[in-house]
Amino acid sequence: MTGFIAVLYIVAFSLFVYGLMGLTGPRTAVRGNWIAAAGMVLAVVATLLTPGMGNWGLIVLGVVLGVLVGVPAARKVKMTAMPQMVALFNGVGGGAVALIAWVEFNSTDGYAHEPAYVAIASLFSALVGSVSFWGSNIAFGKLQELITGRPVSVGKLQQPLNLLLLLAAVGCGVAIAAGAASGWLIAGLLVAAALLGVMVVLPIGGADMPVVISLLNALTGLSAAAMGLALDNTALIVAGMIVGASGSILTNLMAKAMNRSIPAIVAGGFGGAQASSGRSGPERPVRATSAADTAIQMAYAGRVVVVPGYGMAVAQAQHAVREMADLLEDKGIQVSYAIHPVAGRMPGHMNVLLAEADVPYERLKEMDEINSDFPQTDVALVIGANDVVNPAAETDPSSPIYGMPILKVNTSRSVIVLKRSMSSGFAGVDNDLFYDTKTSMLFGDAKTSVGEIVEELKTL
Incomplete structure (x- = not known):
């Protein structure tokens, strides 16, 4: 029995490693999770077979309680x-x-x-x-x-x-x-x-x-x-x-x-x-835009880069974003997605959301890869991102986020920011991007705003 248990453990942790390898991409992530879960089942079985294991009533009770709590929680939780x-x-x-x-x-x-x-x-x-x-x-x-x-x-x-x-x-x-x-x-x-x-x-x-x-x-x-x-x-x-x-x-x-x-x-x-401001002085002007103007601007662009952030996650706008991107691509416009490592509230948050909407993974570009492309980008569409696109991280030594690598959307030919309000991000500092002369603000819920852009694109 001891040898059999040892073999089960070896198979179990081999499945852990193999399952982890599957998490490197969205196409293999689900399979990787199932493989690792199978390894955990084997590990539990091996532990229960250990000589001297007793108190089976408490063990069964613990397993049942874990299933009753864990499964509904995992199934019902929203991506946000x-x-x-x-x-x-x-x-x-x-x-x-x-x-x-x-x-x-x-x-x-x-x-x-x-x-x-x-x-x-x-x-x-x-x-x-x-x-x-x-x-x-x-x-x-x-x-x-x-x-x-x-x-x-x-x-x-x-x-x-x-x-x-x-x-x-x-x-x-x-x-x-x-x-x-x-x-x-x-x-x-x-x-x-x-x-x-x-x-x-x-x-x-x-x-x-x-x-x-x-x-x-x-x-x-x-x-x-x-x-x-x-x-x-x-x-x-x-x-x-x-x-x-x-x-x-x-x-x-x-x-x-x-x-x-x-x-x-x-x-x-x-x-x-x-909310706090990274700069003092008089209130700076911003330029507002509409869904119709945004649709026209993107329809006549050659390249559009979508920059998702936590605002997109809160609004659950990823499916609308995918529909918008499909319409733009049908018009011959190149669309890609710029992903900052800390966009959202956990590592890979934006990747998971966009993968859920079946966005091709090769369209997702990491910060180091996409930053050199922004100067050739006609429209950078920022959806709910804030601190990760704030130019103050590079230009304002007094800013708390100074030195933080950012997505350099401010080097694009034009920038459109979808946001509910002018409120600050998690860092609690004002965003200089909002006041840039090439930036337009489309205020409102991200899902609603993108939906309106989609309807306008369909008419063009």
Whole structure:
């Protein structure tokens, strides 16, 4: 039986890796998910076959409850709420690891007869898992607008307080590893780590939230891998390391895309829901346009680049955008899509939305690829994007987003921005693009506006 279980684990994590490879493109992503899910089923079966596994009633109850909660939540969630769901489900994983570490502490009398590496790995899992669980819940609350998206901190005491909580959690862990078996110590570790997770994420504003989600995901993976080491569970080690490694790489890429260091993001700094201005002085004029004028301008263009942002996601305008692009292409106009790495509220948010609308994936161009094409673009159509197209990131050293790589739509021959109002983006700073002489503003709901453009294009 031991050999059979080992084979199941090997097949399981092989399917994890193969499934992850499928996530590199929309055509293979669904298949990749199913392959990885099959690997998880095998891993669960292998775990249940482990000698000494008991309490089947509680196991069945847990599986049933998980299915009853997880399946409806995943099926009913809107694409605009996907970042919140990712944050919440990721947090659940960290919480599960922390609880397993707690159970392991209790079942071994405080690791009394366990090797040192088991105690250290388990305590690491408890600390990091608890941070991930509570931090992810705060991220969920911010994204769901259950709590303010603005940075919330205690000022200059923020970093000393975070350090104190970290030292308290580590101190409890060191005491346990040294032989103390008091249940109050493991409880203290979990509570201190929980408070640390809350206090780390609260001061982080909406502009940094995509990176926070990715970072917490990586932490959950690392805690799971450490727990697998403590439990001698091969599948848990491999799966955790895959999540931890991929999450860490993605976090680093996202931070670079925002010209921000990960320590600076964790320390908090900017990003919030409040409206503020990057410049002072008299109100600057903007030029409004209509759906009819927008349709005419694009109909006589040779090349149009669509720049999607969170506004498109909120309005669920991706299908209307695809219909508009089809009409333009029927007229011989070249249409492509410019994707910024942090557009939306999570990595790949725009890619997923456009893939859902069957937009050909080869039309989606990453920032580094498309920026050189904007000077040859007749019309750049910005749909709900804000900070990622703000020229202040390159021209205004006093701006909080200065230095952040942007989509250089301002170098296009003309720019049309679809937006509900003149409100600021997640970073809370004014957008200089809106006041550019070559920019026209089409105010209103993105889906409604694009729908009106489609009707106008049909008449041309």
